[in-house]
Amino acid sequence: MKNTFLLSTLLITTLSIVGCQHYAKSTQTDAVSSTCHFNDVNFDTQFPAARLDKCEQTGKNRYKLTLQPENMPINDSPWYAFSVSGKFSHTIHIDMHVEGGSNRYHPKIRVDQESKQSNWQKIPFKRHGEVMTFDLDINQQPTLIAGQEIITNDDYDNWYTALKNNGQLDIITLGQSVNKRPIKAIIQRHNAKQWLVVLGRQHPPEITGALALFPFTETLLADTPQARHFRTQYNVLVIPNLNPDGVQLGNWRHNANGVDLNRDWKAFKQPETQAVHQYLTQLVKEGHSIAYAVDFHSTRKDIFYTMPHTYPIKNPMLTTLWLEQLDQQMPSFQVIQKPGNNPNKGVFKQYISDTYRVHAVTYEMGDNTNREKIKTIAHTAANTLMNTLLQTTEAP
Numbered sequence: 001m002k003n004t005f006l007l008s009t010l011l012i013t014t015l016s017i018v019g020c021q022h023y024a025k026s027t028q029t030d031a032v033s034s035t036c037h038f039n040d041v042n043f044d045t046q047f048p049a050a051r052l053d054k055c056e057q058t059g060k061n062r063y064k065l066t067l068q069p070e071n072m073p074i075n076d077s078p079w080y081a082f083s084v085s086g087k088f089s090h091t092i093h094i095d096m097h098v099e100g101g102s103n104r105y106h107p108k109i110r111v112d113q114e115s116k117q118s119n120w121q122k123i124p125f126k127r128h129g130e131v132m133t134f135d136l137d138i139n140q141q142p143t144l145i146a147g148q149e150i151i152t153n154d155d156y157d158n159w160y161t162a163l164k165n166n167g168q169l170d171i172i173t174l175g176q177s178v179n180k181r182p183i184k185a186i187i188q189r190h191n192a193k194q195w196l197v198v199l200g201r202q203h204p205p206e207i208t209g210a211l212a213l214f215p216f217t218e219t220l221l222a223d224t225p226q227a228r229h230f231r232t233q234y235n236v237l238v239i240p241n242l243n244p245d246g247v248q249l250g251n252w253r254h255n256a257n258g259v260d261l262n263r264d265w266k267a268f269k270q271p272e273t274q275a276v277h278q279y280l281t282q283l284v285k286e287g288h289s290i291a292y293a294v295d296f297h298s299t300r301k302d303i304f305y306t307m308p309h310t311y312p313i314k315n316p317m318l319t320t321l322w323l324e325q326l327d328q329q330m331p332s333f334q335v336i337q338k339p340g341n342n343p344n345k346g347v348f349k350q351y352i353s354d355t356y357r358v359h360a361v362t363y364e365m366g367d368n369t370n371r372e373k374i375k376t377i378a379h380t381a382a383n384t385l386m387n388t389l390l391q392t393t394e395a396p
């Protein structure tokens, strides 16, 4: 996945604020980035997905950075992304504080600032109680630091373009986000009447889930005998980026209205969930059926949240059969399946099962799972899911 963020596009402003405060209001607009300039060091957040809420100089070459959530209450997922430069080459010490949560994402540096291919490396850090500390060697060139790899809305658009150049598919707009960004979907349909639905980025900082969605989708859309056969039986709908405002704003979890989209699949008060629900409703009205859904996230470990096989839905063993195949095909990967049923929470997985009476899975990758392993798991997961769905369809 290419990250097309270009440092040359950074807008270096002439603001000289020491300690700058984020907004706190009901609907976030896009003009929320803060910029912290000190005598020798600049922290900049004038780029998509950037986030750094407050900065203070606390000593010689020592800076306290504070992260704040977009609103409360919120799950603990403090996101940060900023670029830092110095008037001269020197080492600075960062103390990362979190208000309303605790540090989750280990610091990373983009090491190929000049090249288009993005390459991120871990920065050694220590924890002192709730504070995460690390050192940075900085110079006059901006250095990009973030909690995980940065994947922006533009990166998704570039991916759609690359996919379109590779094969026959459509990119459609299902609706608009709170701040009027398109909710885009990839559609691959032939004559089938049943649909596999793939969803991603309800929670913007959950990058390892996004890193899994790309190869998972590419495997479904690949020009392989299995995938071609699968697509004669199933249409594919992928909504990779349900929360483009949250992505742009560098939010911890919520959309621009301060709502967790993965708690809105019952009330449908947000335009992002409404857009998907309306599209699926229309498909069903036209005589199609929703056959399965996978929703990509990240958490502390690799885990699949599933519906219990005792739940009254079609093909009760389908998910178990899929995950058993995945486990067998990947001896180095231990599949953990956690069935659950929460009818009133407004979670996507539950919505799919209760509305369409079929299985859905929350596919969670660990925050620190090896990136190459994420790809291998996703590729094998897509192949084994296609295999399981075809076997289920073709069973007498």
Ligand SMILES: [Zn+2]
Binding pocket: 203, 206, 297, 298
């Ligand atoms: Zn999540």
